[in-house]
Amino acid sequence: GENVEQHPSTLSVQEGDSAVIKCTYSDSASNYFPWYKQELGKRPQLIIDIRSNVGEKKDQRIAVTLNKTAKHFSLHITETQPEDSAVYFCAASSGSNYQLIWGAGTKLIIKP
Amino acid sequence: DAGVIQSPRHEVTEMGQEVTLRCKPISGHDYLFWYRQTMMRGLELLIYFNNNVPIDDSGMPEDRFSAKMPNASFSTLKIQPSEPRDSAVYFCASSFQGYGYTFGSGTRLTVV
Numbered sequence: 001g002e003n004v005e006q007h008p009s010t011l012s013v014q015e016g017d018s019a020v021i022k023c024t025y026s027d028s029a030s031n032y033f034p035w036y037k038q039e040l041g042k043r044p045q046l047i048i049d050i051r052s053n054v055g056e057k058k059d060q061r062i063a064v065t066l067n068k069t070a071k072h073f074s075l076h077i078t079e080t081q082p083e084d085s086a087v088y089f090c091a092a093s094s095g096s097n098y099q100l101i102w103g104a105g106t107k108l109i110i111k112p
Numbered sequence: 113d114a115g116v117i118q119s120p121r122h123e124v125t126e127m128g129q130e131v132t133l134r135c136k137p138i139s140g141h142d143y144l145f146w147y148r149q150t151m152m153r154g155l156e157l158l159i160y161f162n163n164n165v166p167i168d169d170s171g172m173p174e175d176r177f178s179a180k181m182p183n184a185s186f187s188t189l190k191i192q193p194s195e196p197r198d199s200a201v202y203f204c205a206s207s208f209q210g211y212g213y214t215f216g217s218g219t220r221l222t223v224v
Binding site: 032034036042043044045046049089093098099100102104105 | 143154155157160162168203207209210211212213214215216217218
């Protein structure tokens, strides 16, 4: 079955710098890759997603890139702000059962 | 749309008691998922439904856990009898065709 690995587990960056979180997946049939942000004590919220027919997608300061050959995808946050501090989860699913397989999460700390 | 609605938000119960968690998915969504989140184990998928039919309950920890979805707008997760190790945040999420999961606010369960 699918397995998703996420790195790093903790990432500390200076406010204003960029942050990159990387995930790898094992199932070549996976075709949907969302990213979720979870602030302390709150629900996970979808921030961006990408499908396998696209290599990159941007939404303001957030972008996701996908390399299907290497089976990895990354979240890029530019010009980080204090409100970006949260745990970020990547996930992957194939069309066969629509079940998301989750990464273990990355705690992003933005230093003022 | 009010989003995915879960109740109660907090539940404190004594060991051995029955606990029922409730979820109303987003209207029109055909998938419903129950997750459990703890610091130690992260996000765990317990069970999911497609068009009110349970598809995969392999994540349900043991027979003390049961879930139902009697119609498209309501689902329950029941724990009977509850144990202290069941203490966690339980999330319900819904999606349309497996894309763009939306999570509810969660139920924080404490079993004493």
